[in-house]
Structures are given as C-alpha cells and as structure tokens.
Amino acid sequence: MDITPHTSDRPPMVAVDSVTRSFHGAGGRIVAVDDVSLTVEPGEVVAVLGPNGAGKTTLLDMVLGLNTPERGSIRVDGITPKRAVQGSRVGALLQTGGLLPDLTVAETVRMIAALHRHHTPVEQVMDTAGLTGIAGRRVGKCSGGEQQRVKFALALLPDPALLILDEPTAGMDVSARHEFWQRMHAQADAGTTVLFATHYLEEAEQFARRTVLMGAGRIIADGPTDEVRAQAASAHVTVTWSPTAEQLDGLPAVASSEVIGTQVRMRTDDADTLARHLLTRTDAYGITVTQASLEEAFMTLTGAETTKETQR
Amino acid sequence: MSLITFMAMDFWRNLRNVGNSFFVIMLPTALYIFFGVNTGWADESIGDGNVSAWTMIAMASYGAAMATTSLAGAAAVELQQGWGRQLAMTSLPHGMYVVSKTVTALIMAACAVLVLNVVGLFTTAEMSAAVWWQTAALTVVGSLPFALYGLVAGLAFRSDAAVGAASGFLVILGFLGNAFAPLDGALLDFARFTPMYGTVALARYPLTDGDGVTMAGAQYTDPLWGILLNVAAWALVFGVLCLLLGRRATMRR
Numbered sequence: 001m002d003i004t005p006h007t008s009d010r011p012p013m014v015a016v017d018s019v020t021r022s023f024h025g026a027g028g029r030i031v032a033v034d035d036v037s038l039t040v041e042p043g044e045v046v047a048v049l050g051p052n053g054a055g056k057t058t059l060l061d062m063v064l065g066l067n068t069p070e071r072g073s074i075r076v077d078g079i080t081p082k083r084a085v086q087g088s089r090v091g092a093l094l095q096t097g098g099l100l101p102d103l104t105v106a107e108t109v110r111m112i113a114a115l116h117r118h119h120t121p122v123e124q125v126m127d128t129a130g131l132t133g134i135a136g137r138r139v140g141k142c143s144g145g146e147q148q149r150v151k152f153a154l155a156l157l158p159d160p161a162l163l164i165l166d167e168p169t170a171g172m173d174v175s176a177r178h179e180f181w182q183r184m185h186a187q188a189d190a191g192t193t194v195l196f197a198t199h200y201l202e203e204a205e206q207f208a209r210r211t212v213l214m215g216a217g218r219i220i221a222d223g224p225t226d227e228v229r230a231q232a233a234s235a236h237v238t239v240t241w242s243p244t245a246e247q248l249d250g251l252p253a254v255a256s257s258e259v260i261g262t263q264v265r266m267r268t269d270d271a272d273t274l275a276r277h278l279l280t281r282t283d284a285y286g287i288t289v290t291q292a293s294l295e296e297a298f299m300t301l302t303g304a305e306t307t308k309e310t311q312r
Numbered sequence: 313m314s315l316i317t318f319m320a321m322d323f324w325r326n327l328r329n330v331g332n333s334f335f336v337i338m339l340p341t342a343l344y345i346f347f348g349v350n351t352g353w354a355d356e357s358i359g360d361g362n363v364s365a366w367t368m369i370a371m372a373s374y375g376a377a378m379a380t381t382s383l384a385g386a387a388a389v390e391l392q393q394g395w396g397r398q399l400a401m402t403s404l405p406h407g408m409y410v411v412s413k414t415v416t417a418l419i420m421a422a423c424a425v426l427v428l429n430v431v432g433l434f435t436t437a438e439m440s441a442a443v444w445w446q447t448a449a450l451t452v453v454g455s456l457p458f459a460l461y462g463l464v465a466g467l468a469f470r471s472d473a474a475v476g477a478a479s480g481f482l483v484i485l486g487f488l489g490n491a492f493a494p495l496d497g498a499l500l501d502f503a504r505f506t507p508m509y510g511t512v513a514l515a516r517y518p519l520t521d522g523d524g525v526t527m528a529g530a531q532y533t534d535p536l537w538g539i540l541l542n543v544a545a546w547a548l549v550f551g552v553l554c555l556l557l558g559r560r561a562t563m564r565r
Contacts, residue, residue: 064400064401065400066397066400085400085401085402086403086405087403088402088403090401091401092401094394094397094398094401096394096397097394097395097397097398097401098390098393098394098395098396098397098398099394099395099398100325100390100395102325102329103325107321107325110317110321111317111318111321111322112398112399112402114313114314114315114317114318114321115313115315115318115399115402115403115404116313116402116403117313117403151398154398154401155401158402
C-alpha cells in the first residue's frame with residue numbers, strides 16, 4: 001500500500017484514501033462514509049463539521065482503528081491506525097466511549113495510564129484537563145461536562161502526536177465549552193495535530209483554521225474555515241408580496257420558498273442578488289435578510305447532494 | 313505498561329463493591345456457619361472428613377461461582393457500554409483484557425474459597441491436609457464454567473440487572489447442585505443434569521470419591537466421569553452461547 005505523496009519529508013499525520021464504509025440498517029445497507037479522501041499534515045487543526053448522521057463518527061472510528069474500511073486505506077503517521085494507537089501516538093476522546101461509574105476520577109486516569117506503554121504523568125494530565133479539584137469524586141456522580149473532561153484527560157495520557165475528538169463538548173454548558181477550547185488551544189500550540197468532529201459552526205470557526213464539511217457520508221467542502229463557512233452560508237429573505245407562480249419561479253438564487261399569508265419567505269445562497277431582484281423587478285416591499293443557521297446551510301448543501309444521488 | 317496495576321485496581325474496585333463481596337464471600341460464609349457448624353450432624357464422618365467439611369466445600373463452590381458469574385457478566389456489560397472502546401485506545405493487546413478479567417475473577421473466587429476454608433479450619437470442618445488442598449483447588453477451577461454463564465447473561469441482556477438476576481439464579485442452581493441440603497429421589501436424579509451439580513461434586517470428590525448420602529439416608533456414588541461430563545458439557549453449552557451472542561453483538565455494529 002502506498003502513502004499519499006506530499007512535499008514534506010514526514011508522512012501525513014492522517015491519510016484517508018478513497019474510504020467507504022456501510023452498515024446494515026433498517027432499510028437495507030446504509031452508506032455511512034462514501035468514498036472519502038482526506039489528508040491532515042502534522043501540526044494542523046482540522047474540524048470535521050456536519051449534522052448528525054453525516055458520517056463523522058464512522059470516519060473518526062476508522063482513523064482510530066475501531067472500525068475498518070470496506071474499501072480504501074487509512075494511514076496514521078505512516079502506519080496502520082491500530083499500530084498507531086497501540087504505539088501511544090494517538091489520543092482520542094470518543095463520543096461513544098464509556099467510563100466506569102464506580103471508579104473515582106483519579107482512579108480512572110491511573111487505570112488507563114497503566115495500560116499505556118508510555119504516558120504523561122497522571123498529575124500533569126489531570127491538571128491540564130482541570131480534574132485536580134474533583135480527583136476523588138466517583139465518575140458516576142460527575143456531570144456530563146466533567147465526564148467529558150475525564151475523557152479528555154484519558155485522551156492526553158499517551159502524550160499523543162495526534163488528538164482525535166468526537167463531539168468533545170457534548171453535554172457541556174457554554175462556559176465549560178469555552179474553558180475546554182482554552183485548554184485545547186494550549187495543546188494545539190504545543191504542536192499536537194488535532195482532528196475533531198463537531199456540529200457547532202462556532203467551534204470550527206474559533207478553533208480550526210481548516211474545516212472539512214461532511215454530509216450524507218461525503219466531503220462537501222474542504223478548505224480554510226472562512227471559505228467553507230462562506231460556501232455553507234445561507235440566508236433567509238422575507239418580503240411582503242403576493243406573487244404569481246411564474247413570478248416565484250423566476251426568482252434568482254432561491255433554494256426554497258414558502259408563502260405565509262402576505263409574506264413570502266425564501267432561503268437563498270445569494271441574498272444580495274435575490275434582494276436586488278425583488279426590490280427592482282417586483283413590487284415586493286418590507287424586506288428582511290437574516291443569516292441562516294448552520295443546520296439550514298447544511299440542508300441547502302446536502303439537500304442538493306441528496307437530489308443528485310436520487311437522479312443517479 | 314503495567315497490566316498488574318490495572319488488574320489490582322480492577323480487583324479492588326470489585327472487592328469494595330459491597331453488593332458483590334457480600335454475596336460472594338459473606339453470604340456463603342454465613343450459610344456455612346448456620347448449616348455446617350451449628351448443627352448436630354456437623355461432626356459425623358463422611359469420606360476422609362466430616363459433614364461440616366462436606367457443607368463448607370459446597371458453600372465455597374457457591375461463593376466461587378457467584379464471583380466468576382458476577383465479574384464476567386459485569387465485564388461483558390462494561391465492554392458493551394463503551395469501556396471497551398476506551399481500552400481499545402491504549403496499548404493493551406487485543407485479548408489481554410479477557411485474560412486479565414479471567415485472572416481477576418479467579419482471584420475473587422479464590423478469596424471466597426480462602427475465607428470459607430479458614431473459617432472451616434477454625435471451626436468444625438475436618439479433612440486431611442492433602443484433601444484440603446485438593447478440594448480448595450478444584451473449587452476454584454470448577455467455578456470457571458460460571459464465568460461463561462455470567463458472560464452469557466451480560467452479552468444477552470447488556471445490563472447489570474440481568475447479571476444480578478443470573479447471580480441470584482445461582483441460589484436455585486446451588487440448591488439443585490446439592491450444595492445446600494442433601495437431595496433425594498427423583499429430584500436428585502434430575503439435579504445431576506444441572507450445572508452446579510458437577511461443580512460441587514467435583515470440589516467434593518477428593519473428600520468422598522463421589523460417595524454421597526441422601527436426605528433419607530440412602531447411599532449413592534457419582535462416578536468421576538459423570539462429574540467431569542457435567543462440568544465439560546455445561547462449559548461447552550455456555551461457551552457456544554457466548555460465541556453466538558458475541559457474533560450477534562459484532563453484527564449489529
């Protein structure tokens with residue numbers, strides 16, 4: 001198996017090459033990851049952004065060797081995912097990882113530390129993850145956010161070159177989320193490669209210079225976070241207007257529209273063009289433009305993908 | 313990497329679980345004191361020892377089976393609830409987890425056997441030293457099929473409650489295993505085919521060479537091949553069920 005060619009003398013930290021993985025589902029086979037290729041260089045911080053069911057967890061599981069691709073290959077730091085994990089080069093905060101409720105926080109960290117060939121001192125990891133104050137607490141009595149911090153500590157234990165975080169801030173409130181990313185910044189600044197999955201656009205914006213947009217098992221966009229966000233940008237335009245069907249159909253850049261009484265609400269990927277058209281070519285008035293949420297942006301992007309698929 | 317540290321911590325976690333250690337160690341000890349020490353027939357001789365020793369062995373078997381059932385069952389539940397994925401992120405080689413859990417369960421079983429034997433030694437149980445060692449070792453070994461029994465419960469129902477129920481059901485299996493009161497007639501004939509019967513009879517074998525007495529006072533002898541067949545057959549049944557359930561678990565993913 002060959003390694004994806006690249007310019008630097010080090011192999012890429014993560015090299016995913018044309019990977020497909022499907023599962024048995026209720027309605028037959030569900031393709032969770034569909035011919036995905038992705039390369040992450042050492043030191044990069046990359047967000048994998050997508051709604052639930054986009055295939056983020058399946059992709060990250062395969063990068064961690066918890067799952068194997070049906071087609072395609074994955075290399076982590078030049079070797080197989082399983083060997084990279086066993087060699088303590090990868091740390092992971094798993095969405096589906098479980099902790100034992102009857103252990104204390106400190107015991108959990110010490111127990112997992114005992115299973116690593118090399119590990120960062122337990123006290124140091126607990127300090128970095130902010131666990132020193134709750135070291136003696138039973139895991140079962142910790143809040144969801146505190147348990148995420150315990151998992152974060154476990155991810156840091158092997159002093160990994162690559163950190164993989166699957167929805168790391170799930171169950172955290174706003175301030176805990178902020179604090180978590182503060183801690184992550186310190187890790188990334190120290191040169192750790194970070195690949196994380198999230199469905200919060202803000203997290204990708206604030207933390208990752210590069211964002212990979214996933215939907216329906218495929219990569220929809222991959223590039224600098226600003227550009228990807230612009231691509232995912234979508235807006236709602238609402239006007240007071242009573243159009244005919246031909247007028248509605250003739251609107252430029254409209255993804256969908258609905259008429260509610262005398263109001264017409266449209267979703268668009270180019271609000272300027274649409275607004276100009278509405279105000280100059282029609283008798284619509286009282287215009288408001290609002291930025292759509294990420295979920296809606298995804299519907300615009302992945303909705304198009306789905307339509308293409310049904311046409312195939 | 314220190315597998316010993318991991319196992320020691322895991323063992324301590326299970327030992328301090330009051331529910332666990334109560335049923336594994338304290339309950340069988342109490343039962344032995346009630347039915348094996350403070351009774352009129354405790355001093356009557358049987359095989360190379362006395363009835364007190366005969367009772368003690370059965371209680372130790374019951375405790376050891378409780379230990380392996382609950383620990384193996386809990387391990388299956390833990391793995392499926394995500395702890396297994398956490399362990400998969402370490403240097404722990406695939407398969408070593410099973411080995412470490414088996415050793416932990418056997419040490420827990422050995423604890424029950426040790427406590428029962430020490431209590432027996434300082435109260436009314438009497439056996440020759442050689443028999444004492446042989447029966448203690450066979451008690452621990454005989455509890456192994458119940459690790460598979462616990463795994464079946466854990467894999468099939470994926471909940472601590474199911475594992476608890478499986479441990480609780482051991483009381484009935486223990487009764488049918490001739491562990492608590494000598495059985496008689498048709499019930500004894502049926503009991504010979506139940507899983508605890510082989511385990512208890514194997515542990516008692518060094519004491520009486522398979523001889524036993526029914527409630528009515530009738531003598532019988534269980535041949536060694538029959539005892540071993542019982543243990544092997546049930547280990548096979550539980551083992552096959554584990555494999556089938558394990559396959560189902562991976563297919564769902």
